[in-house]
Amino acid sequence: MAGDPLVLTDVRDGVALARMNRAGERNVLSPELRDALAGALEQADADPAVRCHVVAGGDEVFAAGADIATMAVQDFQDAMRAEGARLWPRLRAIRKPVVAAVSGYALGGGCELALAADLVVASETAVFSQPxxxxxxxxxxxxxxxxxxxxxxxxxxxLVLTGRRLTAHEARELGIVNVVAPAGGWLDAAHELAAKVARRSGFATELAKRAVLAAEETTLTAGLATERDLFALAMAGDDRVEGMTAFLERRRPVFRGR
Known part of the structure; x- marks a missing residue:
């Protein structure tokens, strides 16, 4: 309903859930919903208790892309200054790993939202497309x-030139999706994967995320240098001492995220 929050949030087991709450409108990525989603992620990212994020939609629709009715009356200048475009750099700036929990349709901007995540868990009902x-x-x-x-x-x-739709299993085979879950268990499966990440050193997972993302934007030589710098930074952390000590003592480590 119109008065309900645009994004529902929750924190459990070190995992922050941000669930888009406009299923009746197919979770169309309006500027307002984009801003609320980015804001929820940014707020959770600043919480020391959070070590991984889950972004979810509804059972039938993850997100159905942009508001076509609004776009239909826009021109070139409107597109160039669209506030909604600010979502993507804000997502890129999220430090902690993000798991997309996709059920139903992930079309256009919804598919791009899933692609922007670090890991993707999809219901067997999920459909991905850039139409x-x-x-x-x-x-x-x-x-x-x-x-x-x-x-x-x-x-x-x-995929881009035809707009062809992919099933969850096709997306898994192509490497877009990490896990395909039963229709009734997709959100639990996403939380389980995120909780597994959250049990690791938050300091190390943030650095590891940065290292992997560097591979998209740099040459191999530059990427290897970035990885080496991040490795050295991890070696200076308290979590490295705890992790290695716990390994030698054959116990579970208690990481503090630093």
Whole structure:
């Protein structure tokens, strides 16, 4: 309903859930919903008790992309200054790992939102697509770039130029999805994966995320240098001492995230 929060939040087992709450509107990524989602993630990212995020939608729709009715009356200048575009750099700045929990349709911007996550858990009902060419436009939230880096040029071209829909199992085979879960258990499966990440050193997982993301934006030589710097930074942390001591003492480590 209109008076309900745009995003529902919860924290459990070191995992912060941000669940889009406009299923009746297919979780269309309006500027308001984008801002609320980014704000929820940023707030949780600053919480020391949080070590991993889960972004979710509803059972039938994860997110159905942009508001086409609004876009239909926009022109070039509107597109260039669209406030909704601020979502993507804000997501990129989230330090802690993000798991997308996808059930139902993830279309257009919804697919791009899943692609922007670090890990993806999909219900067996999930459907992924970049259908923008059918509307006379192109993906604008990173779909072309992330698909090309993830799948290679030829497969990315096929998906972007045809707008073909992928099932959860097809997306898993292509490497878009990490886990396919039963229709009734997708959110629990996403929380389970996020909780597994959250049990690790928060300091180390943040650094590891930065190292992997560097591979998308740099040459191999530069990426290896970044990895080495982050490795040295991890070696200076208290969690490294605790982790190695616990290993030698054959006990479970108690990480403090520093």
């Amino acid at each position: 923008e060419v059918g509307l006379g436009i192109v993906p604008g939230g990173g779909g072309t770039q992330r698909l090309a880096r993830l799948l290679g040029r030829q497969r990315a071209m096929e």
